[in-house]
Structures are given as structure tokens and as C-alpha cells.
Amino acid sequence: MPAGQTAPTDHPPDPVLRAEQDHLLESRAALGRMRTTTAGLTAQGADRLATEHLKQVLHRRMLSLQDDPAVPLFFGRLDYAADLGAEHDETLYVGRRHITGEAGGEPLVIDWRAGMALPFYRARPADPMHVRRRRRFGFSTGALTAYEDEDLAGGAGASGTGSAILQAEIERPRTGPMRDIVATIQPEQDVIVRAGLDSSVCVQGAPGTGKTAVGLHRAAFLLYAYREQLGRSGVLVVGPNASFLSYIGDVLPALGEIDAAQATVESMLADATGLVVRATESAARARLKGDARLAEVVRRAAWGHLAPASGTLVLPRGIHQWRVPAYLADEVVAELRARGVRYEAGRAMLAQRLAHQVLLRMEAAGDSPDDRVQGAVARSREVKAYVSSLWPALDPAKLVLRLLTDADLLAAAADGLLSAEEQAELLASRPGKTPRTARWTLADLALVDEVTDVLSRTPSLGHVVLDEAQDLSPMMLRAVGRRASTGSMTVLGDLAQATTPWAVGAWDDALAHLGQPEAVVTELVEGFRVPGLVIDYAARLLPVIAPTLTPPRSVRHSAGELDLRRTDDPLAGLLAAVQADLAQEGTVGVVVPDARIAEVAAALGTSGVAYDLLGEAGDFGTDAAPRVDLVPATLVKGLEFDHVVLLEPAELVAAEADEVTGLRRLYVCLTRAVTSLVVVHTHDLPGALD
Incomplete structure (x- = not known):
């Protein structure tokens, strides 16, 4: 049990708690001094560009030093011991950021990502990692309320999920x-969190195993451990939808990382292509457009524009006319193609x-042209026109439009790859005549992005975190993967939660499309969020939706509540359940089939329940921050609520393209x-749940 339990106060009666609270107050004061010192610095570089860079550095530093009194500055303590192999006896407090004291710059708190903090997470009696005692702290609204010790050298005390403080945090x-x-x-x-930047990892995580949080914490760790490198190359987190990004948006800033x-895949592709998704399409057509074979189709369509020289290049300069014969021009084109350039x-x-061929002829005639002459020749009207006849300029969006409307172009590019029926399906999409007015779909944008990469290499980031990866098509995976072509990735997902018709069915396939075939796949099955009754009930679906996966198990002490109400x-049953949940602490998620949203919204409004409608801006309730969220079933993935009221599972399953996809949506x-869960x-109910 936690030692020294007491009500939150600045002067706890327990002498140990009192000493620790004094250290907390000292640390908070030191953080304030660090922020004041940073605010007093003046950005003055060698030139205007350097000055602006310094201003940005100082601004980011100020943001990282923001203090939230409701968040504890440290949550653990390590007592290193010389007789256990440490350099000397030393006490270190572990928190979200490094805080330095005034005297001699000694750390009052070390960053959880520092090497010296590693034993807080991994030390055990069999391997104490030079630490005699590990202490965990309990907090309430930023005030220290309890502590709990584990004697690693002697093996006494709570550890892991046996810790009452840790368990209380999980249950909060x-x-x-x-x-x-x-x-x-x-x-x-x-x-997983501390895997190096040179390693890509894939986390197959059951619901509630913390895979999303693990991915975000890995991003925070990499930004700390490889700050200079990633400061140049960048880190990107890709999520399934805007609501999900809003939900996770505070995690990295809370850890001091704002860079x-x-x-989302849609916003990433929209920014890259300059196009906007304006339409949806049938599952069959979207699945076809997302097929990896389309990568080769668009590649052929682009390179198929090269044409053999139809005549001699003639370049008049002064009184001379310089000629490059057609056969030589074709040889130059063939040599460039063989090099594999974009x-x-x-x-x-x-x-x-x-x-250069023109300059060789000039030199043979006795001239002495230099590089400036070669540049002028390359930019000349005659050379530019000749190049365009052999190797025409292409626009990615226009090429995709032509591919989806020109039967001859598609047939030439898809020969041996797509059947006549598949080609007809693509031609039936008819997105429009111009890129500006076309009714683009998300699958179309992935095709445009593929063409863009065929034309010019997509810049690579240092690290990409991809969440809910199981829902992406091969073409979408390729689009995300090329953003890390020279970097690494953290790939997160759950095959049992794959709810799109174009989803990839195996991680090996997904990683191959991402360009990360060597990534290590790790499976997380211990659930820290979903209570036992609920996860065991949902797991009844696994033999149908993901028979190869290990069933998850809850490590929470609370079994939770499960209520099936026929x-x-x-609507009356739903409202009664919501009212009962509002009488308890925590958030309430009302999850309904998308087709029922308007009906349930009207019922909630009529009954006076304040709520937010997920996926739309604005507050639909009477309170500033309603505890109830009305959630379309298609947007609930990745979110969590203390209490969930789920309406009509059978309708939810029937709304999907096939039963397995519907059952996976239900599992989510x-x-x-x-x-x-009510x-x-x-x-x-679906037969698998009976």
C-alpha cells in the first residue's frame, strides 16, 4: 500500500511527504527561474536570418518551459547506490522535463528520457540497475499526496502493475x-519507446494496450535523443482523422515537445498535391484505386510519354548551325533512363x-566554349522545344485525370496488370475535366501523389509515426512511407480493427508497401484501459475478425461494468443509460450508427443533455465543456471514454460493405x-456475441 497517505496540502504531516513536497516547491520555483532567464535573453545573430532563427529557438524554449500547476513536475525518484555498482550514492527525481537548481547547476528533476531515468521503467529485483530504491509518487491537482517505495536490492515493495499508485493512475x-x-x-x-532512430518498429496493439501513447512517447524520446538531427529532418505524426489528432494533440506539448x-492522410495528400477531396466512391472502386498495381500503372503512364527523336536538333548560333542527329539524342535518352533518375x-x-553535344561540335570546329555557353544552349528555345518533343513536361493531376478518362492511355499503361473489367471500373469514375473542378476522392489524391513522386523525389522526414495503419490502402501506405524513405517509422495499429474495404490484411504486406520491410513487429496484448468484462466480451469477435491474433487481457483490478439492454x-433506453452515466464521474461517449446521428442528436437535445457532436465544430450543449460526446461509429476509433453507450450493434454491422468489416467496426x-459499457x-445481437 502507498505510504504516507494524506490529503493534498503544502505541509503534509508525514515527514517524508513534507520533505518531498518541499522538493516539489523548490523544483517549481527553479522552473520559474529558468523561464524568466529564457524570457530575458535577446536574439541577436550575425545577420537577419540568424536572428530570426534564434528567435524561433527561444520561442520554442519558452513553450517547453511552461508550467501547469495541476501537473506534477516529477512522478518518481531513484536512489542510486555505490555498493550496487553506481559511481556514487545519488538521488534523482524523474519528471517530464529537466529542471536545474541554482547551486552548481545540479538537477532537481531529470527528464524521463535521460539514460539515468531508465531504471525507473525497467529495474527489477533480479536486475536493480544500480538502484537501491525506486519511489513512486501520488498526486492530486499537482500536490503530492502519497509515496510508495520498492527496495530493489532487497526485493521488497510493490512493483509493476502491483503498485497501488500506478494502478490508481491507470484507473483514473x-x-x-x-x-x-x-x-x-x-x-x-x-x-519500444527507446528504440533507436535507425530502427523502424511496428506495434500490433489490442484495444487499450497504449499503442498510440507508446508511439507518441517514442516520438518524444527521439526528439530528445536525436534533437539536432530531427531538428533538421523533422517528425510527422499521421492519424486517422482530425478528431483523433485533436484528442492526442496535447500529449507531445505536455512532454515539452512542440516540433x-x-x-491525417487526407490533409497530408491535400497539402502535397494542392487538391481537395470533394467526393467519395464505391468501396470496390476505392479498393481498386488503392491497389499496389496502380503504382506501376501510373509509372508506365508517365514514362510512356517519352518519344523517339523524329529529326535532328538544329541550333543556330551566329553564322553557324550546330546539329545533333536523332540517333545520338535517342542514345542520350536511353542512357538517362538506364540511370534510374526521376x-x-x-x-x-x-x-x-x-x-554538351553541341559544345563538342563547337570545340571540334575550333571554338573554346565554357560552362556559361553550355547553360545558354540548354536554355535556348530550340533545345527546350526539342527536349519537350522527346521528354515532355507533365502535370501530376492532369496525368491522373487523363488516365481515368482516356481508355487508350489506360490500356497502354495497364496492359498485363489490370483486366478489361478493372479498366472499365476506373474509367467509370469520371472525376472531371480539369484539376481545379474535378471531384477528387482520397484514393485519387494518393494516385496524384504517386505520380508526383515519379516525377520528382518526395522529400524524406527523419521519423514518421503512423497510427491506425491497418486501415490504409497499399497506395496510401506508399504515400506515407515515402515521407520516411531515408528515415524511420513507428507503425501502430490493430488488424482486428481494420474497418476499410481496402485495408491490408497482414503487417508484412503493410510494411512492404511502407518501404520498411525490416521493421520489427511487436504485439501488445496487456490492456491498461479497457476493463476485463468489456474486453473479454469484445474478444468473442476475434475468431471471426482476426483469428491469428492473441486475445487481449486486461491488467486492471476493476472488472468494469457491462450491461446489455434489449x-x-x-432511444428511451439510450437516454436512460446516458442519464445514469452522468450521475457518475467521467466522460460519456454515445456511439451510434452514422445513419442514426440526427435522430439521437434530436433526442439528446429534447431531453436537455448537453453534448458535443464529434466531427463538427462548435458546442451543441448548454455547458462550455459537455461531458457527453455524440460519436458516429466511423469516427470513434482511437478514442476513449469513461462510459460508453452503444446503440444497435446489428445496424452498425449491416452498414459496412461486408459482415467481417462490420464486426471489426463493432469490435472498435x-x-x-x-x-x-451499456x-x-x-x-x-450478432451471433458471434451470443
Whole structure:
């Protein structure tokens, strides 16, 4: 049991708690001094550009030093011992950021990512890692309330999820956006978090295993351990939708990291292509457009524009006319193709190579041209026109439009790859006539991005975190993967939660499409969020939706609450369940089939329940921050609520393209609850749940 339990106060009666609270107050004062010192610095570089860079550095430093009194500055303590192999006896406090004291710059708190903090997560009696005692702290609204010691040298005390403080943190209600798990990271999670920048990892995580948090904490660790390198190359977090990004948006800033960009696949592709998704399409067509074979189709379509020389290049300069014969021009084109250069790079090189051939003829005639002459020749009207006849300039969006509307172009590019029926399916999409007015779909944008990469190499970031990766098509995976072509990735997902018709069915396939075939796949099955009753009930679906996966198991002490309510009036049953949940602590997620949103929204409004509608801006309730979220089933993935009320599972399953996809969607919806799940239904439940 935690020692020294007491009410939160600045002067706890327990002398140990009092000493630790004094250290907390000293640390908070030191953090304030660090921020004041930073605020007083003046950015003055050698020139205007350097000055602006310094201003940005100072601004980011100020943001990283922000103090939230409700968040404890440290959550653990390590007592290193010389007789256990440490250099000397030393006490270190572990927190979210490094805090330095005034005297001699001694650390009052060390960053959880520092090497010296590693034993807090991985030390055990069999391997104490030079630490005699590990202490965990309990907090309430930023005030220290309890402590709990583990004697690693003697093997006494609570450890792992046997820790009462750690268990209390796991059981704490989920209110607001996702919070960090820095105080509760488990050893198997920490191994993933601290994997080096040169390693790509794939985490197959059951619901509630913390895979998203692990991925975000890995990003925070990499930004700390490889700050200079990633400061240049960048970090990107890719999530399934804007609501999800909003939900996780506070995690990295809470850990002192503000330099990681966030995007959805749609926003990433829209920014890259300059196009906007304006339409949806049938599952069959979207699946076809997302097929990896389309990568070769668009590559052929682009390179198929190269044409053999139809005549001699003639360049008049002064009284001379310099000629490059057609056969020689074709040889230059063939040599460039053999080098494997990108389309636009080859086009630029072709102009220079032709200009070089002209200079060779000038030299043979007794002239002495230099590089400036070659550059002028390459830019000449005659050379540019000749290059365009051999190697025409292409626009990615226009090429995709032509591919989806020109039967002859598609047939030539898809020969041996797509059947006649598949080609007809693509031609039936008819997105439009111009890139500006076309009704682009998300699958179309992935095709445009593929063409863009054929033309010019996509710049690579240092690290990409991809969440809910199981839902992406091969073409979408390729689009994300090329953003890390020279970097590494953290790939997160759960094959049992794959709910798109174009989803990849195996991690080996997904990693191959991402360009990360060597990534290590790790499976997390211990659930820290979903209570036992709920996860065991949802796991009944696994033999149908993901028979190869290990069933998850909950490590929470609370079994949670599961209530299956059959009723002739589902809306009345839903409202009764919501009112009962509002009488308890925590958030309430009302998860309903998308087609029922308007109906349930009207019922909630009529009954006076304040709520937010997920996926739309604005507050639909009467309170500033309603505890109830109305969530379409298609947007609930990745979110969590203390209490979940789920309406009509059978309708939810029937709304999907096939039964397996529908059951996977149901599995997602069933596993969003942290404390209680109420299933309200009139129709029979799916057979797998009986």
C-alpha cells in the first residue's frame, strides 16, 4: 500500500511527504527561474536570418518551459547506490522535463528520457540497475499526496502493475484529451519507446494496450535523443482523422515537445498535391484505386510519354548551325533512363546533355566554349522545344485525370496488370475535366501523389509515426512511407480493427508497401484501459475478425461494468443509460450508427443533455465543456471514454460493405469504454456475441 497517505496540502504531516513536497516547491520555483532567464535573453545573430532563427529557438524554449500547476513536475525518484555498482550514492527525481537548481547547476528533476531515468521503467529485483530504491509518487491537482517505495536490492515493495499508485493512475477517469502515460510506462512499452532512430518498429496493439501513447512517447524520446538531427529532418505524426489528432494533440506539448507536425492522410495528400477531396466512391472502386498495381500503372503512364527523336536538333548560333542527329539524342535518352533518375531530373539532364553535344561540335570546329555557353544552349528555345518533343513536361493531376478518362492511355499503361473489367471500373469514375473542378476522392489524391513522386523525389522526414495503419490502402501506405524513405517509422495499429474495404490484411504486406520491410513487429496484448468484462466480451469477435491474433487481457483490478439492454424503445433506453452515466464521474461517449446521428442528436437535445457532436465544430450543449460526446461509429476509433453507450450493434454491422468489416467496426466500438459499457438494442445481437 502507498505510504504516507494524506490529503493534498503544502505541509503534509508525514515527514517524508513534507520533505518531498518541499522538493516539489523548490523544483517549481527553479522552473520559474529558468523561464524568466529564457524570457530575458535577446536574439541577436550575425545577420537577419540568424536572428530570426534564434528567435524561433527561444520561442520554442519558452513553450517547453511552461508550467501547469495541476501537473506534477516529477512522478518518481531513484536512489542510486555505490555498493550496487553506481559511481556514487545519488538521488534523482524523474519528471517530464529537466529542471536545474541554482547551486552548481545540479538537477532537481531529470527528464524521463535521460539514460539515468531508465531504471525507473525497467529495474527489477533480479536486475536493480544500480538502484537501491525506486519511489513512486501520488498526486492530486499537482500536490503530492502519497509515496510508495520498492527496495530493489532487497526485493521488497510493490512493483509493476502491483503498485497501488500506478494502478490508481491507470484507473483514473479519462476526462478531456488524451494524456501522457509517462508515469505508467511498462517495461515492454519502454523497450519500444527507446528504440533507436535507425530502427523502424511496428506495434500490433489490442484495444487499450497504449499503442498510440507508446508511439507518441517514442516520438518524444527521439526528439530528445536525436534533437539536432530531427531538428533538421523533422517528425510527422499521421492519424486517422482530425478528431483523433485533436484528442492526442496535447500529449507531445505536455512532454515539452512542440516540433512534431501532425496530419491525417487526407490533409497530408491535400497539402502535397494542392487538391481537395470533394467526393467519395464505391468501396470496390476505392479498393481498386488503392491497389499496389496502380503504382506501376501510373509509372508506365508517365514514362510512356517519352518519344523517339523524329529529326535532328538544329541550333543556330551566329553564322553557324550546330546539329545533333536523332540517333545520338535517342542514345542520350536511353542512357538517362538506364540511370534510374526521376522523370523531371532526367528531363533537366537531357537539356544539359544535348547542350554538351553541341559544345563538342563547337570545340571540334575550333571554338573554346565554357560552362556559361553550355547553360545558354540548354536554355535556348530550340533545345527546350526539342527536349519537350522527346521528354515532355507533365502535370501530376492532369496525368491522373487523363488516365481515368482516356481508355487508350489506360490500356497502354495497364496492359498485363489490370483486366478489361478493372479498366472499365476506373474509367467509370469520371472525376472531371480539369484539376481545379474535378471531384477528387482520397484514393485519387494518393494516385496524384504517386505520380508526383515519379516525377520528382518526395522529400524524406527523419521519423514518421503512423497510427491506425491497418486501415490504409497499399497506395496510401506508399504515400506515407515515402515521407520516411531515408528515415524511420513507428507503425501502430490493430488488424482486428481494420474497418476499410481496402485495408491490408497482414503487417508484412503493410510494411512492404511502407518501404520498411525490416521493421520489427511487436504485439501488445496487456490492456491498461479497457476493463476485463468489456474486453473479454469484445474478444468473442476475434475468431471471426482476426483469428491469428492473441486475445487481449486486461491488467486492471476493476472488472468494469457491462450491461446489455434489449428494449422496444431504443432511444428511451439510450437516454436512460446516458442519464445514469452522468450521475457518475467521467466522460460519456454515445456511439451510434452514422445513419442514426440526427435522430439521437434530436433526442439528446429534447431531453436537455448537453453534448458535443464529434466531427463538427462548435458546442451543441448548454455547458462550455459537455461531458457527453455524440460519436458516429466511423469516427470513434482511437478514442476513449469513461462510459460508453452503444446503440444497435446489428445496424452498425449491416452498414459496412461486408459482415467481417462490420464486426471489426463493432469490435472498435465495444472497446472504447474505460469504466462501463451499456449496449442498447432492439435487433438481435450478432451471433458471434451470443
